[in-house]
Amino acid sequence: MNVEPTVRVEDKLYYNRYLVDVGRPHVTVRAHTTPSPQLLALLSACPARCYELNDNGQVEITVDGCIECGTCRVIAEPTGDIKWSYPRGGYGVLFKFG
């Protein structure tokens, strides 16, 4: 049974508090023409759906909703597809319950 289309991650992220470090994303995707299998895996594996395909078929990231789990780092940092750091102190997701 596939229920994914009914799930809107955006709605889930709306519950959370963030302090976005504007202009200083803590995760970046290496420029590419054709995405690697690792990058493509992030489209589904990222729990905040930060990774999307653009019109040219390349993988792009928007870190604003990132919940800093590190899944993409585990999958795509070894291949050099992404660069991963923690946000600067105080920035990023701010869990009330955790």
Place this chain on the structure above:
Amino acid sequence: MIEERFDAIVVGAGMAGNAAALTMAKRGMKVLQLERGEYPGSKNVQGAILYADMMEKLIPEFRGEAPLERHLVEQRFWMMDDRSHVGMHYRSDDFNEERPNRYTIIRAQFDKWFSSKVREAGATVLCETTVTELVRDDRERIVGVRTDRRDGEIHADVVVLAEGVNGLLGTRAGLRSRPKPDNVALAVKEMHFLPRETIEARFNLKGDEGVVIEAAGTISRGMTGMGFIYANKECISLGIGCLVADFQRTAQTPYGMLDHFKQHPSVAPLIAGSEVKEYAAHLIPEGGYKAIPQLYGEGWVVVGDAAQLNNAIHREGSNLAMTSGRIAAEAIAQVKSRREPMTATNLSLYKKMLDESFVIKDLKKYKDMPMLMHTHSQNFFLTYPQLISKALQNFVRVDGTPKVEKEKATLKSFVKARSWTGLFGDACRFTRAWR
């Protein structure tokens, strides 16, 4: 540069870091603890269950002070298929004791309190500070950290890395490798709020009694995974996790699985009408004993999730974190009291003490379990739950079929799905990995 020099720097204010900082500060050491969140706890995610025995060793009087949710009187294990669950429940009034054994907690709130005790003990806790790098001297020894604050180089005799499962510092410095996709699970969790009385009625609880449900089966769709439902005072923590390697392989989405779990007929009534107030995700170390990295070196030790110390079978992580943090701190304090330097040779005392504790003994016991679960996930998380559900339905449904025929049908379904050799092999493999 901060001119002040510290006996120890602790990176991270989770369970392991707080335990380490508290223990060293109590022994009179000059401790600096660095935390990237706006307050200690704001980046920390767990189910969460607190284990009293390990907490008592740190703060004996915690029960009267800490923000605790419910003390656990019942544990439920559910093996689920799409429409049913087979349950094993253990509930005992013995758990309504003066000093209960386990509690549900809300980590952001608990950690804030825990950190206040660390400060009271005399440690300096600096929040909103991300450590970016370890500092080495010309002999390659770790002598401090660099942070994202201006002029943020700080020196200490020893650095305690309590940076969590996704710790960057240790891997960047080459002290350990990055977690591999088949050694970590990604768990997603929601906090469902309901009136206190509703939770107590739905879970059959009175007062501050609590219950936790650990679930496995077709909810993880053949992947190595677990679901959980923990009753807090006025909310329910509900989540599901699977190996990152499995998410990568199957292209299943974590939020899709979470919503599927929530819609299961055994789960939906428990959270009906709730208001969700947070959605979180976190990695969980699942590699067990074989994934434990080098634990100490010249001027450093690593503790807690950063050291992959998690007992995946018993769902115990925070107590291993607390205990490893405390033991590392005790070892460091011993070295310091002898006025000896924080060399790898001297800090190996930490490993020696940890090996003698339940932390390593438990992980050793289950050293083959992660591999078995990962390589046979289809059988253990899909085939068997379905077979067992059918067997029990066959057992309880009364439809005029003679019992002998029912039993034959059940046996046949097992043999058909796994074959005699398969069943025998699974039993042997499981027993061998468990003992």
